[in-house]
Amino acid sequence: MFALVDGWNFFASCTRLFDPSLAGRPLVIAGSNDGCVIARSDEARALGIKMGQPLFEVRRDFRNSGVVARSANFNLFGMLSSRMMTIAAELGTSWHDYSIDEGFAGMDGVPGNLVQRGRDKREKIEQWLGLPTGIGIGRTRTLAKLANHVAKSAQRKPGSYPADLAQVCDLANLPASDFDAVLAATDLGDIWGIGKRISAQLQADGLHTALDVANMDAAMVRRRWSVVLERTVRELQGQACIPFEDVTDGKKEIMCSRSFGRPVTELQDLVEAVTEFAGRAAEKLRKQEGRAGQVLTFIRTSPFREADRQYSRSITMPLRRPTADTGLIAQSAIQGLKVIFRQGYNYAKAGVMLLDLQDGSVEQWELDLDTPRQDRSALMTTMDRINMKYGRGTLQLASAGSGGAARRFSVRAEHRSGDHMTSWSQLPIARA
DNA sequence: TCTGGGGTCCTAGGACCC
């Protein structure tokens, strides 16, 4: 048995928390570069603003609707997320963070009325943090996700589902006929694991609701589609197929990439960008105490600039041995970049991905009689500490440039909410 | 003028091995 706890309109809710003037207004949160909408308040959703919609379109089309835009502040969201997860984890016997605003609780062996338990936890999060949440409970993770969808929709769109399923929904506790009715009222595109592509294929086959999918023959699904979809079908039928993640929460890949504020054409600018991305990625890697075996570098033009010649390439460079050293990782990334770089394109985005991640507690060295062993882990630790204390980028590699590049490819974030949880000077003051 | 930044898993095909 699983419970999914989900923060509603999470980024918008976090942003409002420190700016009450935004309450009740249509609010959109923009991704980096203020490029596109990555979160919306209910009011913004009601206006018809879409996820992923470019911000310039929102400004153009909803100018008279009182829409307010704020730039994402992931520092703030991350702080609130970890507090929310701490409370949510009290719900069951185990916990697994799934994304910044969602997590699964293992509910096996939890006594009593699960719906009431969920309501209590939901209220605690609301009271302690001021964040609205929904909870879905089901026999598999896919059913818990579906229950969460029901809990959210029953609240937001009255009439879509029975009202008593709003906020906290336990599908495992429903009589079979009610359970089928809920599935029949659920669009198949709202099932976790079924996206646009598969959705279209299933519709073409005359399947339209979650109930239709739950009634499919799993073996046939595997033959005609894939094991992935087969698992989804089985999960809907109540058979748990997706393993609960290991407690070791280490990532298997670490990426740092950015779209540029304006087109970049010169290799030198890309070198500086890639150096910075490599540094950021290496920092994340050290945080999870890992080592990377390979470094992937990619550069690409913008598919939206249709008049431009397009180019997109990536390259994977093996590291001599697994490492978390910013210098070695950046060196590989730059080497790779020089291989794939072509003159004469308007580059819009670049990134560095760390692959083949390994546990840092085991380290392989080599017999090298010519050069003294260089262990720079102390240097890396010191660098991380300084950057933590004085801010990102205080200490970085020289190839990251000295601020010039920052201006050339820097991101725009013109409507950034404040760092109310990480900066002394921006702490909110409570007045009686 | 302006279109995010992370992740996961699976599959197909090629290179290579015996």
Next chain:
DNA sequence: TCTGGGGTCCTAGGACCC
């Protein structure tokens, strides 16, 4: 004319998720 059967590893790309 007729050219095996079994395996591993890697890469690229697709599909999905938030």
